[in-house]
Amino acid sequence: MEALTGWWDDYFWGALIVAKVFITSLSLMILFGLLGAGAKLSNNRLAQRIAGAYTVIFRGTPEILVILLLYFGSAIALTAIAQIFNPEVKFVDVPPFWAGTIAIAVIVGSYATETFRGAFLGVNPGSIEAARALGMSTLQTFIYIRIPEMWRIALPPFGNHMLSLIKDTALISIIGLNETLFVAKQAITVTGKPFTMYIVVGIIYLGFSSVVTLVVMGLEKFGNRTTVGAK
Amino acid sequence: MSFDINLILDSLPLMLSGFGITLQLLLVSGFLGLILAVLLLLMRLSNKWYLDWVAQVYIYVFRGTPILVQIFIIYYGLPQFEAIRDSIFWNILREPTGCAILALTLNTGAYVSEILRGGVLGVDKGLLEAGSALGMSTSQKFIYITTPIATRLSLPAYSNDVISLLKSTALASTITIADMTGIARTIVADTYAPYEVFISLAIVYMIFTLLIQKLFGVIEIYLGRYTRREE
Numbered sequence: 139m140e141a142l143t144g145w146w147d148d149y150f151w152g153a154l155i156v157a158k159v160f161i162t163s164l165s166l167m168i169l170f171g172l173l174g175a176g177a178k179l180s181n182n183r184l185a186q187r188i189a190g191a192y193t194v195i196f197r198g199t200p201e202i203l204v205i206l207l208l209y210f211g212s213a214i215a216l217t218a219i220a221q222i223f224n225p226e227v228k229f230v231d232v233p234p235f236w237a238g239t240i241a242i243a244v245i246v247g248s249y250a251t252e253t254f255r256g257a258f259l260g261v262n263p264g265s266i267e268a269a270r271a272l273g274m275s276t277l278q279t280f281i282y283i284r285i286p287e288m289w290r291i292a293l294p295p296f297g298n299h300m301l302s303l304i305k306d307t308a309l310i311s312i313i314g315l316n317e318t319l320f321v322a323k324q325a326i327t328v329t330g331k332p333f334t335m336y337i338v339v340g341i342i343y344l345g346f347s348s349v350v351t352l353v354v355m356g357l358e359k360f361g362n363r364t365t366v367g368a369k
Numbered sequence: 370m371s372f373d374i375n376l377i378l379d380s381l382p383l384m385l386s387g388f389g390i391t392l393q394l395l396l397v398s399g400f401l402g403l404i405l406a407v408l409l410l411l412m413r414l415s416n417k418w419y420l421d422w423v424a425q426v427y428i429y430v431f432r433g434t435p436i437l438v439q440i441f442i443i444y445y446g447l448p449q450f451e452a453i454r455d456s457i458f459w460n461i462l463r464e465p466t467g468c469a470i471l472a473l474t475l476n477t478g479a480y481v482s483e484i485l486r487g488g489v490l491g492v493d494k495g496l497l498e499a500g501s502a503l504g505m506s507t508s509q510k511f512i513y514i515t516t517p518i519a520t521r522l523s524l525p526a527y528s529n530d531v532i533s534l535l536k537s538t539a540l541a542s543t544i545t546i547a548d549m550t551g552i553a554r555t556i557v558a559d560t561y562a563p564y565e566v567f568i569s570l571a572i573v574y575m576i577f578t579l580l581i582q583k584l585f586g587v588i589e590i591y592l593g594r595y596t597r598r599e600e
Binding site: 194195197198199200201202203204206207210211214301305306307308309311312319322326331332333334335336337339340343344347348351 | 430432433434435436437438439441442445446447448449450532535536537538539540542543550553554557561563564567568570571574575578579
């Protein structure tokens, strides 16, 4: 344990970066998921095709490939663009934070697309008809009927997507993001205690997963507060 | 920035030469993981609180931490202890492939046991009561009623897990294994052509995913042959 002395603050900053990646990629993931679900449910053939390709591609490709492709690929693309304006530019660095965050958001967003689509289709048509019969407008129906019902259906799988996101942040260390796994690597070169250092990383991630699980449980309870006893 | 077709034609055979290792990782850890999953399931279904508790903690830890961290703990971490270097397990743990298989097995076992548990819990109570009425013993009921039905119920979720296991095998490239992803990363480091190499490899993985889905589709139809209704 004494090997850890002096490394706690590095782990703390690493954990903070994990949290930062998680929150940023979570908002992007929701955006991609909603766009994907919207496209799949739309009547536009082209939009349906694009969303279909999106889900097939990112659910069938290893996460690490997507991260590497986005990181190295965007560096090359940005360098080429920069050289148009200034031929003296040798290389444009892409921050691993953004390349990695966008990559995992795109990947998990493809799973969220199916979740949101399923939740939208899972709303009881009877509830919608009842809302119409009560004279609710489309907007009112959406806010008071659709969203609460979709929320209940989507939340359990959505909780799993959040867990995937938190765990996928570890992969971003491969392209050099200084999160906890990266901190551990540095600590190992100094202390020569790989087991101790990686176990700490494991415990940090277990803590994050536990918090996410507890939050989802709370939200599920909140979402189902009016259905207690109805089952 | 250009897209070099010749480079793809040159590198694709090289990457495919790693297909054997990817397949080996998938099949061996998939098979061992399934055995582990059944063991964990039996522990959870046994009415011994301590067995149930051990299985629950195991599943919680392995589902709550990133697979990459698990791989690093096993490959880089375990040799920290002399006792392990002197033990008979060292023959497996010395090799990166052995470590990757061990990590993937331990990880997938935790996920699959939860899938199987879902299948067991989905078995209709009435069928078990019918079994009791016919004078079947507990083990007979488990073998002849619960097992076939639970297998059928958990198959769709299980096929998803096999696909995520395939995607996880790509992480073996982080511990120097020359699977398809490992070879691709070497080629990119030499040629600096991430688009050509990573995109063509992604297509290979997608085709492999599609084949797995098709295979499970066939198994599902076979297992569901008694449940189809004649029109």
